[in-house]
Amino acid sequence: MTARALGCSAALLLLACGAASRSDGAVEFWALGSEGEVVQALVAEFERREPGVRVRLQQIPWSAAHEKLLTAFVGDAMPDVFQLGSTWIPEFVALGALEPLDARIDASPALARDDFFPGILDANSIGGHTWGVPWYVDTRLLFYRRDLLAGAGVGEVPRTWDGWLEALARVKQRVGADRYAILLPMNEWEVPVALAMERGAGLLRDRDRYGDFRAPAFRAAFEFYLGLFERGLAPRAGVAQIANLYQDFAAGFFTFFVSGPWSLGELSRRLPARLSDAWGAAPMPSTGGPPPGVSLAGGASLALLRGTPRAAAAWRLVEFLSEPRQQLAFYRLSGDLPARTSAWSDGSLVGDPRAQAFREQLERVRATPKIPEWERIADALSRSCEAAIRGELAPAEALARLDSDVDALLAKRRWLLEREALR
Amino acid sequence: MRRSRIPPGVWFVSPALAAIALFFAVPVAASLLLSLTDFDIYAIGDAANLRFVGLANYAQLLREPLFWIALANTAYFVAVAGPLSIALSLAAALAVGSPLARWKGLFRTLLFLPVATTLVAVAVVWRFLYHPRVGLLNGALAALGIAPVDWLGDPRFAMPALIAMAIWKNFGFNMVIFLAGMQAIPERLYEAARIDGAGAASQLRHITLPALAPTFLFVAVSTGIGYLQLFAEPYVMTAGGPSDRTLSIVLMMYREGFRWWNMGYAAAVAFVLFAIILAASWLPWRLRAREAGA
Numbered sequence: 229m230t231a232r233a234l235g236c237s238a239a240l241l242l243l244a245c246g247a248a249s250r251s252d253g254a255v256e257f258w259a260l261g262s263e264g265e266v267v268q269a270l271v272a273e274f275e276r277r278e279p280g281v282r283v284r285l286q287q288i289p290w291s292a293a294h295e296k297l298l299t300a301f302v303g304d305a306m307p308d309v310f311q312l313g314s315t316w317i318p319e320f321v322a323l324g325a326l327e328p329l330d331a332r333i334d335a336s337p338a339l340a341r342d343d344f345f346p347g348i349l350d351a352n353s354i355g356g357h358t359w360g361v362p363w364y365v366d367t368r369l370l371f372y373r374r375d376l377l378a379g380a381g382v383g384e385v386p387r388t389w390d391g392w393l394e395a396l397a398r399v400k401q402r403v404g405a406d407r408y409a410i411l412l413p414m415n416e417w418e419v420p421v422a423l424a425m426e427r428g429a430g431l432l433r434d435r436d437r438y439g440d441f442r443a444p445a446f447r448a449a450f451e452f453y454l455g456l457f458e459r460g461l462a463p464r465a466g467v468a469q470i471a472n473l474y475q476d477f478a479a480g481f482f483t484f485f486v487s488g489p490w491s492l493g494e495l496s497r498r499l500p501a502r503l504s505d506a507w508g509a510a511p512m513p514s515t516g517g518p519p520p521g522v523s524l525a526g527g528a529s530l531a532l533l534r535g536t537p538r539a540a541a542a543w544r545l546v547e548f549l550s551e552p553r554q555q556l557a558f559y560r561l562s563g564d565l566p567a568r569t570s571a572w573s574d575g576s577l578v579g580d581p582r583a584q585a586f587r588e589q590l591e592r593v594r595a596t597p598k599i600p601e602w603e604r605i606a607d608a609l610s611r612s613c614e615a616a617i618r619g620e621l622a623p624a625e626a627l628a629r630l631d632s633d634v635d636a637l638l639a640k641r642r643w644l645l646e647r648e649a650l651r
Numbered sequence: 652m653r654r655s656r657i658p659p660g661v662w663f664v665s666p667a668l669a670a671i672a673l674f675f676a677v678p679v680a681a682s683l684l685l686s687l688t689d690f691d692i693y694a695i696g697d698a699a700n701l702r703f704v705g706l707a708n709y710a711q712l713l714r715e716p717l718f719w720i721a722l723a724n725t726a727y728f729v730a731v732a733g734p735l736s737i738a739l740s741l742a743a744a745l746a747v748g749s750p751l752a753r754w755k756g757l758f759r760t761l762l763f764l765p766v767a768t769t770l771v772a773v774a775v776v777w778r779f780l781y782h783p784r785v786g787l788l789n790g791a792l793a794a795l796g797i798a799p800v801d802w803l804g805d806p807r808f809a810m811p812a813l814i815a816m817a818i819w820k821n822f823g824f825n826m827v828i829f830l831a832g833m834q835a836i837p838e839r840l841y842e843a844a845r846i847d848g849a850g851a852a853s854q855l856r857h858i859t860l861p862a863l864a865p866t867f868l869f870v871a872v873s874t875g876i877g878y879l880q881l882f883a884e885p886y887v888m889t890a891g892g893p894s895d896r897t898l899s900i901v902l903m904m905y906r907e908g909f910r911w912w913n914m915g916y917a918a919a920v921a922f923v924l925f926a927i928i929l930a931a932s933w934l935p936w937r938l939r940a941r942e943a944g945a
Contacts, residue, residue, distance in 0.1 A: 319692055323692065600692050611895065614892070640689065640700075
């Protein structure tokens with residue numbers, strides 16, 4: 229009897245929750261982290277403009293967002309429209325959680341495909357469909373100390389790998405044993421992957437069914453990367469050892485580091501005033517082709533829940549947030565770089581050489597392989613990098629192990645593709 | 652018609668049994684089933700992508716080098732942190748419980764404080780202590796003329812660093828248990844020993860320690876079980892690094908399950924850990940039973 233009562237009350241509770249969140253017809257919108265805070269102002273403006281639509285905004289902290297979205301999907305409690313990290317899209321496509329947006333984008337007077345950075349838009353397209361509208365963009369590039377570079381006799385920021393290596397060597401010679409030319413946290417995969425893409429590595433092969441890390445292009449980039457540590461240009465430090473990146477940068481512990489747009493704001497806020505003109509941002513160097521070199525397509529997109537009854541209103545919110553004017557307002561509030569290229573002609577961005585470095589880089593970004601397993605592969609890659617940097621594995625061994633690990637991770641994907649082929 | 656006779660006792664325990672069945676037995680059975688499948692992100696999307704794989708998850712787990720690394724790390728942690736923390740707890744209990752000690756309440760509170768402190772706050776402070784360049788610990792070493800150590804970044808020192816923190820964080824709890832055990836020892840035993848001319852050392856050896864034996868057993872088993880489930884310390888301090896040197900079994904399970912959503916595989920890790928914990932907690936009781944029987 230108790231069990232039945234328990235069961236009943238649990239069922240009632242679920243019903244009540246479901247009813248409470250679904251009955252009033254408001255568009256449920258989940259935004260992540262600080263974006264979730266600042267977008268409130270824009271949502272208020274949207275509601276003024278669209279009197280018939282009400283938006284219920286929920287802020288989800290970044291650290292819990294991925295889990296929360298997945299559990300919401302399993303529990304059938306997904307929002308109608310939500311922010312997605314661009315690297316999560318493949319996973320949610322595999323889940324069948326997203327609405328394909330091609331027809332809506334093509335029919336929308338507010339959106340034009342050629343007004344987005346091609347590499348970023350590509351990151352949102354899988355299997356011939358577009359699943360997300362880029363909301364803001366990010367990528368990684370070089371941050372550097374102009375004064376330390378000049379002190380080492382390097383007049384210009386290097387644009388090629390050769391020039392880069394030479395600049396790093398000169399800086400290292402100048403700063404001595406206790407300081408370094410560049411900081412590359414050795415358990416981060418982003419830099420080696422960007423370098424490998426610049427060399428033309430595909431990372432995976434045969435329709436992303438096997439790892440391809442022993443390919444000559446990846447190998448070459450990997451050895452270049454390892455060389456930075458072997459030659460003492462970069463400290464052998466992991467993310468956990470870097471207590472305060474910006475303080476260390478201000479202290480001149482390293483001259484270069486590779487980071488994203490969030491560092492623009494952090495550096496302006498945290499660096500002492502005397503250094504406010506001493507730092508710059510520059511696109512990644514190239515291996516020989518015209519600069520810049522390739523970097524990673526990142527950022528966040530807005531996506532619709534597949535089959536939501538409030539799709540029309542939710543889509544109007546996406547269109548609204550994608551307007552160049554709203555993109556600029558969002559940039560001013562959050563520092564997140566606009567996804568619409570037309571928003572970049574605004575004076576505040578044109579006049580900022582650091583932002584312009586990002587603009588240049590964003591024209592040459594590539595998406596990491598668009599499969600749900602990628603984050604996991606990236607984790608295996610970080611661990612192989614760390615083992616090779618520490619000298620626990622020879623480079624060839626590290627890459628062989630990586631390939632076999634990745635092949636194992638992709639076993640299920642191969643099975644799914646084979647089954648599909650049989651049908 | 653015969654009326655069914657259900658003993659009234661069953662009615663009294665049924666709420667508890669129902670709760671146990673609902674919140675313990677059902678989830679455990681479900682996760683056992685889960686561990687026999689390849690439940691993953693694809694299976695969440697479409698149940699047709701779920702395969703029954705039998706014991707393949709377990710077989711793969713035993714083949715995976717990372718599992719053995721995690722197992723070795725966990726064993727290292729239990730084997731070093733366990734005895735050290737029990738010894739420290741006992742020493743602290745003896746010091747605080749000694750008739751010579753003053754301000755007992757104050758010391759007991761201070762020594763218990765780390766147990767009551769949030770681990771994340773502790774981790775933030777300890778990360779500063781361990782900082783290779785500005786940390787207090789390296790500052791002290793430098794004063795002694797010893798070169799700085801990269802506590803959390805060097806594969807050799809990361810686990811010892813976590814062990815030191817975990818011991819500091821946890822010893823207060825066992826200290827309180829030991830104190831309670833010591834209060835149960837009749838004062839007349841010590842009186843008799845003193846009359847027989849026993850010094851402090853032989854009183855400790857022949858009265859306190861033997862009388863604390865059951866407490867020891869409890870402390871050893873509960874500490875062992877707790878330490879086998881090492882998770883929060885590496886999760887907040889090192890994320891399992893450097894070079895997987897602080898990756899524990901539970902951390903591995905967490906990553907598989909909640910980071911990669913390989914629920915089937917993560918459930919297999921959970922059951923292997925369950926078996927290990929069961930064996931580890933059964934062994935001391937068994938040994939004690941044999942001792943008592945002999």
